[in-house]
Amino acid sequence: MKIGIDLDDTVWKFHEKFFEFYNEKYGTNYELKDYYIYNLEVFLGITREETHSLFKEYESLEKYKYIPFLEGVKEGIEYLSRNFEKNIFLTARLSSDENLVRDRLSKLSLENPEIFYQHDENRKYLGSKVSYCLKEGISVMIDDGYHNLEECSKEGIKCFLVDMPWNQDKELNENIIRVKDWKEIIEKLEEIKNE
Ligand SMILES: [Mg+2]
Known part of the structure; x- marks a missing residue:
């Protein structure tokens, strides 16, 4: 098999750590448990391009290289x-x-x-x-x-x-x-x- x-x-834990990164950057308080739609554009009110560039920034940081x-x-x-x-x-x-x-x-x-x-x-x-x-x-x-x-x-x-x-x-x-x-x-x- x-x-x-x-x-x-x-x-x-991609999204849990992403929200940690996002909160640190923007002073927000998003938590994984609130993320119920799986659409960051809608959830955060941002564009697709912004999502891509946020992901890129998040994953380029040494701190988040080895997310748990x-x-x-x-x-x-x-x-x-x-x-x-x-x-x-x-x-x-x-x-x-x-x-x-x-x-x-x-x-x-x-x-x-x-x-x-x-x-x-x-x-x-x-x-x-x-x-x-x-x-x-x-x-x-x-x-x-x-x-x-x-x-x-x-x-x-x-x-x-x-x-x-x-x-x-x-x-x-x-x-x-x-x-x-x-x-x-x-x-x-x-x-x-x-x-
Ligand atoms: Mg998945």
């Missing part, structure tokens, strides 16, 4: 490596984030992780996560983004939705399981493995 894993807000992992990620990834054929990371990021992504992943015990970027360095769209999953034969996908899992689940891929404020109102079908943390991901995968 091959497992697909999203990066931002599934492996590391979600609880239990290290153990979770070790478990996946021990028990399944292959782990593949799938991200909406640009391929030009390669160095940053690999630096962060180097903190996990992984040998040359495989990463699929949905955009090239010029923001050109390279394809959906579901199409990549089907091409690679990925049978389980872990993501905080409901839109990705909705598509994957319709193709029979088992999906774990990482519980986040922005995915609370989503209706789950039989192939999408909400998980509160990585400990629960391991528990559910154990069940699937033994089915």
Whole structure:
């Protein structure tokens, strides 16, 4: 079995730390728990270009280079490596984030992780996560983004939705399981493995 894993807000705390950065810069008090729409343009009242340039500034800072992992990620990834054929990371990021992504992943015990970027360095769209999953034969996908899992689940891929404020109102079908943390991901995968 091959497992697909999203990066931002599934492996590391992208938005939690982004709001910390933003609050420091603008003297605001945004918190992750208030971010329920997953659209920074609407949430902060800024343009898409501003979002891109804020992300760029945020991720260029030494302080945020190694943003923390979600609880239990290290153990979770070790478990996946021990028990399944292959782990593949799938991200909406640009391929030009390669160095940053690999630096962060180097903190996990992984040998040359495989990463699929949905955009090239010029923001050109390279394809959906579901199409990549089907091409690679990925049978389980872990993501905080409901839109990705909705598509994957319709193709029979088992999906774990990482519980986040922005995915609370989503209706789950039989192939999408909400998980509160990585400990629960391991528990559910154990069940699937033994089915
Ligand atoms: Mg994500």
